[in-house]
Amino acid sequence: xxxxxxGDGKIGATLTRQLSQEGYDITLIDSNNKVLEAxxxxxxxxxxxxxxxxxxxxxxxxxREAELLIAVAGDDxxxxxxxxxxxxxxxxxxxxxxxxxxEYTKQIYEMREIFALSLSINPEKQTAVEIDRxxxxxxxxxxxxxxxxRVEIVELQVVxxxxxxxxxxxxxxxxxxxxxxxxxxxxxxxxxxxxxxFILEAGDxxxxxxxxxxxxxxxxxxGIITHxxxxxxxxxxxxxxxxxxEQLINSGITVKIIENDYDRCILLSKLLPDANIIFGDATNxxxxxxxxxxxxxxxxxxxxxxxxxxxxxxxxxSCGVLKVITKLGRLENNNIINNLSLGSTISPKQLCCNTIxxxxxxxxxxxxxxxxxxSIADGQAExxxxxxxxxxxxxxxxxxxxxxxxxxxxxxxxxxFKTEIPNGDSVFRKGDIVVVVTNGEKIIYQLNDIFE
Amino acid sequence: xxxxxxxxxTGRILLVExxxxxxxxxxxxxxxxxxxxxxxxxxxxxxxIVSLSLILVGRNSKRIFLAREGLVCVAVSWIVMSLLGxxxxxxxxxxxxxxxxxxxxxxxxxxTGASILSDIESMSDGLLYWRSFTHWLGGMGVLVFVLAIANxxxxxxxxxxxxLRAESPGPNVGKLVPKMKKTAEILYLMYILxxxxxxxxxxxxxxxxxxxxxxxxxxxxxxxxxxxxxxIAGYSPYIQNVCTIFMILFGVxxxxxxxxxxxxxxxxxxxxxxxxxxxxxxASVTLISINIASYYDTIEETIRHAAFQVASIITTxxxxxxxxxxxxxxxxxxxxxxxxxxxxxxxTAGGFKCGRALLIIKNMKRRVxxxxxxxxxxVVRMNNQAVDENVLSTANAYLAAYVIIMVVSVxxxxxxGFSMTTNITSVVATFxxxxxxxxxxxxxxxxxxxxxxxxxxxxxxxxxGRLEIFPILILLSSHTWKYK
Numbered sequence: 015x016x017x018x019x020x021g022d023g024k025i026g027a028t029l030t031r032q033l034s035q036e037g038y039d040i041t042l043i044d045s046n047n048k049v050l051e052a053x054x055x056x057x058x059x060x061x062x063x064x065x066x067x068x069x070x071x072x073x074x075x076x077x078r079e080a081e082l083l084i085a086v087a088g089d090d091x092x093x094x095x096x097x098x099x100x101x102x103x104x105x106x107x108x109x110x111x112x113x114x115x116x117e118y119t120k121q122i123y124e125m126r127e128i129f130a131l132s133l134s135i136n137p138e139k140q141t142a143v144e145i146d147r148x149x150x151x152x153x154x155x156x157x158x159x160x161x162x163x164r165v166e167i168v169e170l171q172v173v174x175x176x177x178x179x180x181x182x183x184x185x186x187x188x189x190x191x192x193x194x195x196x197x198x199x200x201x202x203x204x205x206x207x208x209x210x211x212f213i214l215e216a217g218d219x220x221x222x223x224x225x226x227x228x229x230x231x232x233x234x235x236x237g238i239i240t241h242x243x244x245x246x247x248x249x250x251x252x253x254x255x256x257x258x259x260e261q262l263i264n265s266g267i268t269v270k271i272i273e274n275d276y277d278r279c280i281l282l283s284k285l286l287p288d289a290n291i292i293f294g295d296a297t298n299x300x301x302x303x304x305x306x307x308x309x310x311x312x313x314x315x316x317x318x319x320x321x322x323x324x325x326x327x328x329x330x331x332s333c334g335v336l337k338v339i340t341k342l343g344r345l346e347n348n349n350i351i352n353n354l355s356l357g358s359t360i361s362p363k364q365l366c367c368n369t370i371x372x373x374x375x376x377x378x379x380x381x382x383x384x385x386x387x388x389s390i391a392d393g394q395a396e397x398x399x400x401x402x403x404x405x406x407x408x409x410x411x412x413x414x415x416x417x418x419x420x421x422x423x424x425x426x427x428x429x430x431f432k433t434e435i436p437n438g439d440s441v442f443r444k445g446d447i448v449v450v451v452t453n454g455e456k457i458i459y460q461l462n463d464i465f466e
Numbered sequence: 467x468x469x470x471x472x473x474x475x476t477g478r479i480l481l482v483e484x485x486x487x488x489x490x491x492x493x494x495x496x497x498x499x500x501x502x503x504x505x506x507x508x509x510x511x512x513x514x515i516v517s518l519s520l521i522l523v524g525r526n527s528k529r530i531f532l533a534r535e536g537l538v539c540v541a542v543s544w545i546v547m548s549l550l551g552x553x554x555x556x557x558x559x560x561x562x563x564x565x566x567x568x569x570x571x572x573x574x575x576x577x578t579g580a581s582i583l584s585d586i587e588s589m590s591d592g593l594l595y596w597r598s599f600t601h602w603l604g605g606m607g608v609l610v611f612v613l614a615i616a617n618x619x620x621x622x623x624x625x626x627x628x629x630l631r632a633e634s635p636g637p638n639v640g641k642l643v644p645k646m647k648k649t650a651e652i653l654y655l656m657y658i659l660x661x662x663x664x665x666x667x668x669x670x671x672x673x674x675x676x677x678x679x680x681x682x683x684x685x686x687x688x689x690x691x692x693x694x695x696x697x698i699a700g701y702s703p704y705i706q707n708v709c710t711i712f713m714i715l716f717g718v719x720x721x722x723x724x725x726x727x728x729x730x731x732x733x734x735x736x737x738x739x740x741x742x743x744x745x746x747x748x749a750s751v752t753l754i755s756i757n758i759a760s761y762y763d764t765i766e767e768t769i770r771h772a773a774f775q776v777a778s779i780i781t782t783x784x785x786x787x788x789x790x791x792x793x794x795x796x797x798x799x800x801x802x803x804x805x806x807x808x809x810x811x812x813x814t815a816g817g818f819k820c821g822r823a824l825l826i827i828k829n830m831k832r833r834v835x836x837x838x839x840x841x842x843x844x845v846v847r848m849n850n851q852a853v854d855e856n857v858l859s860t861a862n863a864y865l866a867a868y869v870i871i872m873v874v875s876v877x878x879x880x881x882x883g884f885s886m887t888t889n890i891t892s893v894v895a896t897f898x899x900x901x902x903x904x905x906x907x908x909x910x911x912x913x914x915x916x917x918x919x920x921x922x923x924x925x926x927x928x929x930x931g932r933l934e935i936f937p938i939l940i941l942l943s944s945h946t947w948k949y950k
Contacts, residue, residue, distance in 0.1 A: 016644070039644040047854065054627055055533070060644040
């Protein structure tokens, strides 16, 4: 499948890496020759230099034969124009545009109609939604939802003194008192697909599959105390903060935003009358103290500079804030950062890429393809959701008789309204929804790909 | 430096080489040439063993592969491939000296066509086939072939770009389509099609099949190993004209043929390099025809010989239909100039390349204007697109390296005591991958009389010329091997 990616920025480059490794024919467009050369040296792709909204450039990039155009250039307007132009030249092309201006967000559904976009993405909005979800269950580092919200894979940090520390996996369900499955463990930056006698150590990050209604029980029984979050401090007043504050205020949470640009503060206070907007430098510890950092339930750092976010988050942790969420724009999946115990980290570009990759895979496999794809464990593993259909082999056979490829786990089977964490006797039938976790060595396009 | 990865790549290339020796073995078997069969069987077995052990060493290689590894990989694999490719000549005893066999094979793979053999016709059929086949494989590049048959997409990250850049001739190498494997496949497909077409045309002219295949291989790779002592002179005028046309076709940038597939004909006519190439051919043929008119009986014969020699020299093939060493000095000088320029970038031809010459001329013109108007800002344009300053400075550096290597080589070769013209043209003809030069290395002579030192120098020149100098220079730089 031929894909054109317009814009070789943070998201463009991440997408290029992901999609070229999955074997698609990628053509990159950017106006800056330097970044194109760097991409061409690293990945097996072709590049065209120029304005991605220009017909000539699009023609050169082969828009007539391409199946998908992903416009992730700097400006929303350029992205839209790029998609429109491409659609004008090739009416069959699918188009994805990044639209992130808050003014357009309200009208995004109409715009998708008018500009014939297949998908629009808003990384900041997505990030805000993700942070909001994390704040609902502050015990988890990350949450990924499957089967229309009924199944979750949550990430937990094992720390010294936790009940599950130094315990074999097979004994955990006795403590949790509900059915769960540990589907991956991240130890020293490497992902492990654990067996029943795998013993957890302090410092491990574990990925647990559970049904949504069991999440609270799980947290309680594992001895992870969670407060309901009522007061949130947000450092940085960018677009993520705006979307997040809007959502939090709607669910009745007190929000304080610290921003060091005066005009931006004025704007925020116009847009968010119920938020408490503070003008000042969030790296200033005195300011944070005087704004009561130790009293708030959660700290979210969303400034544009990763290093600043990290420093503020570390300070927040040292002040005893229970839930700290750090936004990382550039330095995600970095071993050094994971050792800093920043708590939850969130990467807008990774979220955005996941959405697009999901769309691309669905496009490639109209039938039998993945319903959703989530990359977990710092991108080293993938959780993929499939629907069992007529073509699926091994239906109605107990799992213990089925040979599944190495490092692949079936973590959940949903029959109608009943969701099951499978054991050796479980079976799947046509119409069931199955969630599979793989360590990402082999790309799984169809459910049948997991069997030997 | 990722030695294991380089081992793995070299191993794979040798595997390809061993497989390609099989047809030559079959030909020897059919023709019942006992010595050649022995030579091939021994060589294939040895190459196979070396190749498998290299692949074994490199099986768990890390995937870090940067420009340095790419360039070293290309240079090393070409040298190893030439060394092992010379075994059949040596083991069969048909070329008794190893240095001669090595010279002949390097000359083959680099598509030079300079031979040390005085009596070509005495060679066995299998070896003649292998000798010509090295041209064909070396013409498009054996690494490109390996990229085309590489199986998994995981194996071809961006690093393949370094390999293509290092092996494909031209100042600005790019892909035709996003995937490297596909690009390599398209290149080889076009190459094979054109070669087959050439063979068919030669067969129509009544050429014996083995002659036709070998001649087509020599034409396709713009190599120039003939299988007759008088090169192409003994064949009919029709065959000579077919050769002329196909030599010119193989000197064209292959992306032009890709434009034909895409039906973008306008891009072909607009190509400045192609225009310069065609212009040079037309002008040279005209001037030489006028100059040598008195040497031949008919106008047809005059133009045929002029066109053949011009096509043969500008595409750096090196076939001959007549001894151009006997021509007047004006014609010889034109041919010498063509030797230096060469054909288009991205073709199978060697030489400095029209495209690079064009860039340097344009850059020079800009310099002149800038001297007159010190504040003038001007971008060099080619095919209506701005040329990156980086490409220009690389072209200038290339020119410098080109001249220096040539001067040093001539200096060393002149120790042998041949005439000035012989020394200069022998270096020019091997460095630019042409084959025949003038006087003692003219079209009817050979390189057999040079000393071992000179032969080694010429071998390095041939490799440097084929790989566009930098991979060989990088092999010699201490920065490549040490952390500095």
